Amino acid sequence: MQAIVLREYGPPENLKWETLPDPEPQKGEALLRVRAVSVDLFQMEFRSGRALQIPLPRIIGNGPAGEIARLGPEVSGFSVGQRVVVCNNISCGNCKYCRMGRETLCAGLNNHRGGMIGAHRDGGYAEFVAVPARNLLVMPEGVSFEQACLIPNTIGPVVKACSARARIRAGEDVLIIGAGGGMGLHAIQAARACGARVIAAIRSPRTAQACAASGADVVISTRDHDLAQEARRLTEGWGVDAVLDFVANRETLQASIAALAPGARLVIMGYFPRGGILETLTWPFTEEIEVTGNRSAGRQDIAQCLALIQNGRIAPVIGRTFALKDAVAAHKAFEAGEIVGRAVLVV
Numbered sequence: 001m002q003a004i005v006l007r008e009y010g011p012p013e014n015l016k017w018e019t020l021p022d023p024e025p026q027k028g029e030a031l032l033r034v035r036a037v038s039v040d041l042f043q044m045e046f047r048s049g050r051a052l053q054i055p056l057p058r059i060i061g062n063g064p065a066g067e068i069a070r071l072g073p074e075v076s077g078f079s080v081g082q083r084v085v086v087c088n089n090i091s092c093g094n095c096k097y098c099r100m101g102r103e104t105l106c107a108g109l110n111n112h113r114g115g116m117i118g119a120h121r122d123g124g125y126a127e128f129v130a131v132p133a134r135n136l137l138v139m140p141e142g143v144s145f146e147q148a149c150l151i152p153n154t155i156g157p158v159v160k161a162c163s164a165r166a167r168i169r170a171g172e173d174v175l176i177i178g179a180g181g182g183m184g185l186h187a188i189q190a191a192r193a194c195g196a197r198v199i200a201a202i203r204s205p206r207t208a209q210a211c212a213a214s215g216a217d218v219v220i221s222t223r224d225h226d227l228a229q230e231a232r233r234l235t236e237g238w239g240v241d242a243v244l245d246f247v248a249n250r251e252t253l254q255a256s257i258a259a260l261a262p263g264a265r266l267v268i269m270g271y272f273p274r275g276g277i278l279e280t281l282t283w284p285f286t287e288e289i290e291v292t293g294n295r296s297a298g299r300q301d302i303a304q305c306l307a308l309i310q311n312g313r314i315a316p317v318i319g320r321t322f323a324l325k326d327a328v329a330a331h332k333a334f335e336a337g338e339i340v341g342r343a344v345l346v347v
């Protein structure tokens with residue numbers, strides 16, 4: 001098969017187009033014929049060596065979508081030809097967190113016994129990948145491979161953040177900071193799907209149109225406005241009921257706290273919120289505010305997203321597609337900030 005292989009951590013050029021033997025599905029695994037795989041922040045962090053230091057070579061790529069090509073031994077409940085999307089996290093299914101339905105906190109993920117497809121074991125930047133059958137979710141009619149591959153790392157985490165972490169209810173006001181990014185544009189849609197009014201905060205006016213197209217009710221530029229003041233002005237002085245902060249630096253975190261209404265929730269977003277320091281007086285906590293984070297998407301979140309896309313509540317924003325062999329160009333475009341929404345590699 002043809003695949004993109006990373007042999008040394010570094011710049012996009014380190015992604016090499018190579019011919020390798022097809023993988024063999026082991027016990028409990030399925031062989032996936034990959035059709036689409038997303039280009040997002042995790043692959044940039046992994047490729048550069050900033051995320052993890054795992055021995056290479058590795059075929060990178062998280063959450064591919066495709067068709068089941070072959071089933072390994074002891075797999076039931078699936079059949080060859082089914083259209084599926086892959087959950088990244090290899091959770092154990094048995095630990096305290098898996099048992100209580102919070103498999104993204106699985107103890108096996110924390111200590112890398114299970115790990116992530118596309119990091120701890122080969123991923124989806126390839127024509128074929130063998131994955132645990134337990135990680136497969138069958139795609140409904142009306143959802144394309146290109147759309148589905150954006151779920152595991154992008155749409156899934158923001159849907160989970162809105163529903164499980166921020167617990168957004170109909171009629172609430174939600175402030176999204178960094179709304180113009182690949183995750184932010186989908187967060188606007190997810191918050192709207194929960195019934196919220198969405199205030200989208202962006203730095204550059206370049207993404208204002210995309211925010212509006214994703215359903216933002218108000219778009220404000222952080223260059224022109226004091227975020228917290230504007231959030232209070234738009235809510236008759238109360239403040240917003242939830243903030244999703246995708247930027248999460250000292251400045252935005254302070255603005256986030258100041259923008260919260262009594263009883264509101266702040267969710268610190270992103271896989272790699274580096275260097276952010278949350279500085280606050282303790283008095284906001286007497287207003288019963290909650291501060292939390294959000295880690296990846298589990299199978300339940302992915303299933304929820306498949307339904308949201310199928311019924312039209314969320315429309316994946318695919319800015320550009322590339323052929324798999326052009327992964328270097330796709331990574332360069334991502335890092336240059338040229339992609340609106342997400343880029344997809346088509347296999």
Ligand SMILES: [Zn+2]
Nearest residue numbers: 092095098106
């Ligand atoms: Zn577990």
